[in-house]
Amino acid sequence: MSNYTLGIKELDNLIGGIKKGSNLMLIGPPMSGKELILYNIMYHGASKNENAVILVNNREPAKYVLEWFEENKLELPLSRIGIVDCVTRTHNGGQVESETIKIASGPIDLSCIGVKISQFFDNFFMKKNIREIQLHINSLSTMLMYSNIQTVFRFTHVFAGRIKAAGALGIYMVESGMTDEQTIAAFKQLFNGMIEIKSENDKNFIRVVVEFQSKPTPWFEYEIEKGSVRIVG
Amino acid sequence: MIETGIPKLDEFLEGGIPRGNNLLYYIQPGVDGEVFGMQTIYAALKNGETGVVIASSSSPNNIRDQFQQFGWNIRLFKDKLIFVDAYNSLIGAPSSEKYVVSDPASISDLDKTIIDAMKELPPSTIVFVSLSTIMDLCGEKETIEAITRWNRYACQYNHVSVFNFTAWPYSQDTLDSLKKDLFNAVISIGGIADRVIFGQYFWVLKSDWIKETRRFMLKSDWAKEIKRSMLFKVLRPGGVRLFVPKILVTGPSQAGKSTLVRALSAQAVAVDWLGTTVALDHGHVDYKGFNAEVFGTPDQERFDHIIKLLSSEAMGVFLVVDSTNPRDFARANQMLDITKSYGLPYIVIANKQDLDGALSPEEIRKMFNLPKDIPVIPSVAKDKSGVFEAFEVLIDKITGGL
Numbered sequence: 001m002s003n004y005t006l007g008i009k010e011l012d013n014l015i016g017g018i019k020k021g022s023n024l025m026l027i028g029p030p031m032s033g034k035e036l037i038l039y040n041i042m043y044h045g046a047s048k049n050e051n052a053v054i055l056v057n058n059r060e061p062a063k064y065v066l067e068w069f070e071e072n073k074l075e076l077p078l079s080r081i082g083i084v085d086c087v088t089r090t091h092n093g094g095q096v097e098s099e100t101i102k103i104a105s106g107p108i109d110l111s112c113i114g115v116k117i118s119q120f121f122d123n124f125f126m127k128k129n130i131r132e133i134q135l136h137i138n139s140l141s142t143m144l145m146y147s148n149i150q151t152v153f154r155f156t157h158v159f160a161g162r163i164k165a166a167g168a169l170g171i172y173m174v175e176s177g178m179t180d181e182q183t184i185a186a187f188k189q190l191f192n193g194m195i196e197i198k199s200e201n202d203k204n205f206i207r208v209v210v211e212f213q214s215k216p217t218p219w220f221e222y223e224i225e226k227g228s229v230r231i232v233g
Numbered sequence: 234m235i236e237t238g239i240p241k242l243d244e245f246l247e248g249g250i251p252r253g254n255n256l257l258y259y260i261q262p263g264v265d266g267e268v269f270g271m272q273t274i275y276a277a278l279k280n281g282e283t284g285v286v287i288a289s290s291s292s293p294n295n296i297r298d299q300f301q302q303f304g305w306n307i308r309l310f311k312d313k314l315i316f317v318d319a320y321n322s323l324i325g326a327p328s329s330e331k332y333v334v335s336d337p338a339s340i341s342d343l344d345k346t347i348i349d350a351m352k353e354l355p356p357s358t359i360v361f362v363s364l365s366t367i368m369d370l371c372g373e374k375e376t377i378e379a380i381t382r383w384n385r386y387a388c389q390y391n392h393v394s395v396f397n398f399t400a401w402p403y404s405q406d407t408l409d410s411l412k413k414d415l416f417n418a419v420i421s422i423g424g425i426a427d428r429v430i431f432g433q434y435f436w437v438l439k440s441d442w443i444k445e446t447r448r449f450m451l452k453s454d455w456a457k458e459i460k461r462s463m464l465f466k467v468l469r470p471g472g473v474r475l476f477v478p479k480i481l482v483t484g485p486s487q488a489g490k491s492t493l494v495r496a497l498s499a500q501a502v503a504v505d506w507l508g509t510t511v512a513l514d515h516g517h518v519d520y521k522g523f524n525a526e527v528f529g530t531p532d533q534e535r536f537d538h539i540i541k542l543l544s545s546e547a548m549g550v551f552l553v554v555d556s557t558n559p560r561d562f563a564r565a566n567q568m569l570d571i572t573k574s575y576g577l578p579y580i581v582i583a584n585k586q587d588l589d590g591a592l593s594p595e596e597i598r599k600m601f602n603l604p605k606d607i608p609v610i611p612s613v614a615k616d617k618s619g620v621f622e623a624f625e626v627l628i629d630k631i632t633g634g635l
Contacts, residue, residue: 090292105291106290108323111267111399115264147369148369151401155262
């Protein structure tokens with residue numbers, strides 16, 4: 001099995017791991033817990049697979065992300081974690097940069113966000129000699145609130161290419177209610193797989209489709225319990 | 234002349250930027266290049282000039298903080314540093330700057346505010362912190378038309394204008410006109426990348442005011458082009474600092490690594506015992522204006538951890554092989570594998586080509602099963618034959634083919 005897995009064994013067993021250089025869209029409606037799924041994939045990647053994980057967060061400050069892991073007793077190996085915080089500086093927050101957290105000047109400054117991502121890649125790949133790196137973008141939909149589609153597309157195009165070249169894994173979160181179908185279709189061409197989430201009758205379901213598999217996995221019902229994803233049906 | 238404040242760049246530009254001229258910092262995405270514009274404005278302030286910052290990607294206060302992070306005390310130049318705030322209105326925040334763009338997504342609003350500032354202010358150094366953000370908000374065609382106007386007014390009012398531009402994949406026409414047509418000088422700021430970006434360089438792509446004869450000479454002489462490029466690091470505090478790359482020389486015992494280090498270096502130090510290196514060869518290369526530190530690795534497997542240590546710091550690798558001794562190629566491959574795992578650019582030097590039975594570079598390529606883009610350079614290191622050619626080829630690979 002590849003060094004990139006989701007940490008949800010029912011899905012990992014079916015897809016047999018995710019090949020290096022893959023870019024996946026994680027898409028679902030609001031309130032379906034997809035952000036927690038992203039955090040679970042992050043935790044699993046860093047703690048179990050010993051990968052490095054870079055999280056670009058334009059939804060909440062980095063310290064809240066780290067607090068969420070602490071509150072749920074999911075101990076992140078911080079030497080393998082890099083968070084690009086795109087929110088704090090706009091809110092005039094007092095957060096200072098550290099080995100784990102880099103502060104971008106704001107959510108529209110994609111050049112600055114790109115530099116911070118590259119610095120983490122350099123640090124993990126060249127200095128710490130970690131070969132498996134995950135880049136999680138939370139979220140493309142929020143980026144699209146601040147910048148137009150062409151701008152975000154160009155940014156994603158560049159970094160999807162870098163993921164491929166580095167043999168890394170990219171996961172890009174998209175809010176299905178917030179982003180129109182045409183935009184989603186345009187972005188799909190940059191990705192080679194999707195983690196899809198849907199909500200029906202107060203229940204949440206997840207499935208995965210990757211380009212090297214002929215069809216998607218079945219839908220699995222899941223719950224989030226103490227911060228962890230559990231398949232229930 | 235207005236100095237850019239970037240070490241070595243002012244020398245390349247023969248003193249800096251003449252008044253009334255403009256310069257583009259053309260930055261590869263992911264490379265820490267926006268500091269160039271900031272360093273230029275700080276240099277102008279220190280020289281008593283007025284500096285104008287066009288803030289389009291983050292707020293003026295954020296940019297003030299960034300100056301402080303670089304250790305540049307702009308409070309000393311409070312009256313000489315003026316901001317055109319093309320950001321706060323975007324996020325609905327109030328602004329206390331003298332010049333405020335009411336709708337930064339409207340090129341006409343932006344245009345009017347910038348031209349007003351150009352007309353009202355004394356000859357200044359005007360830095361657009363992020364031209365790409367303006368292009369993202371206002372459109373490629375509209376921005377290019379506006380640049381032409383801004384450059385005309387800047388020339389008329391004797392300003393120097395400097396633009397930071399992140400070269401996202403815009404249309405080829407846009408990128409070409411930025412690189413070739415719109416500016417007096419273009420400085421390319423790129424990343425040295427294999428699997429990830431692990432080093433950064435700048436390079437003078439174009440400069441109108443460098444004398445014709447010199448420009449002709451530069452174009453016709455690739456080595457001179459190298460001379461106009463430098464590797465750099467960005468320090469906080471400190472800003473842009475030049476960087477001397479480390480190049481690793483590896484290969485099996487008696488392949489000629491120490492000889493190569495000595496052949497390349499003005500000064501070299503070797504530590505050896507009974508003719509074999511047990512510690513590091515080290516030399517400093519200064520060839521056609523390009524500097525590098527060269528390190529030879531020890532042969533013995535017990536020192537392989539040193540190769541790993543050096544690889545994590547190096548920017549390129551020479552693999553030296555004795556062309557007459559294919560029995561050692563397995564060990565050569567093993568040593569190469571260690572460095573390859575760091576994703577470093579490398580070339581193979583087929584040494585001892587003067588001896589009977591030497592395999593040709595093509596035969597060696599086949600035996601190593603090397604991809605076509607990996608050069609195999611024939612050499613006789615003891616006579617310095619092929620060694621500088623190999624150095625130029627490796628530098629070319631490191632800098633992505635300048």
